[in-house]
Amino acid sequence: MRTIAASAGPVDTARHMQPADAEQAADGDDEALMLAYARGKARAFELLYARHKGATYRYFLRHVNGHAATADELHQDLWMKVVGARTRYSASARFTTWLYTLARHRLIDHWRARSGVDFDSIDDEASAAAADVAVAAMRPTEDEPLRATMDAQAGRRLVSALHDVPRLQRDAFLLHIEGGLSLAEIAGLTTSSEETVKSRLRYAYRKLRAALEDLQ
16 A cells, blocks of 8 residues: 555655664564654554555455455555554554554444444354364464465355354454464453453354365
8 A cells, every 4th residue: 555655754754764774673573663663764664564564454354345445445544543653652562462453443433433333232152152163273374274275266265254254253363363363462452351252263263164164
C-alpha cells in the first residue's frame, strides 16, 4: 500500500536512516523498529509495514468475506492509526499484540457501524465447547496440510469454510494464524480466558479440517 508508506515520510523528512542504520534495524525486533519510528526514523516504519502488511490485510480480508474494497479501507485505517500512535507507543508488550489490538478495535467499529452488533453478540460458545479437536493440534507447522494449503488453490475452499465460522471463533483463528499470537496473548487482547480461546480455536479448526477432508 504505497499511500501508507508515503505517509510515514512527514514524521521527519530530514532525518532518514543511513544504510548501516537501516541494515541494523532490519535485523532488529519489531519493538525496536517502532521505537525508532517514534524517534523520527521513517525507514523503520517502512520495514515494519513490509513485515506485517500481508498478515494484517488477510486478517481484515478474511473477516469481511473477501470484500477487497472493505479490507483495503480497514487496512489503510489500521496503519494510519499506527502512524498516529507512534509517539504514544510503549514496548510493554509485543508489537504484534499491540498491532492486532488496534486492528481488532477497528474491525469492531466496522461491525458496529454496519450492523449494530459486535463480536460478542454473534458468538457460539456451545458449539465451540462441543468441538473435540486436541489442543496440541492448534500449533500448525509449515508442512502441516491445513497451513500449507491456505495460500494454494485448495486453500480457497478453506477460506470459504472460514466465512461460515462464527466471528469470535474466526477472530481467534486469524489472530493465531495470521498474527502469530499465543493463547495467552489472544486471551488478553480479547479479555477472555485461555480456556475460552482454546474452545474457539477448537471450533474453527474442526470446521476447517472438515473442509480439508472434503478435498481429499
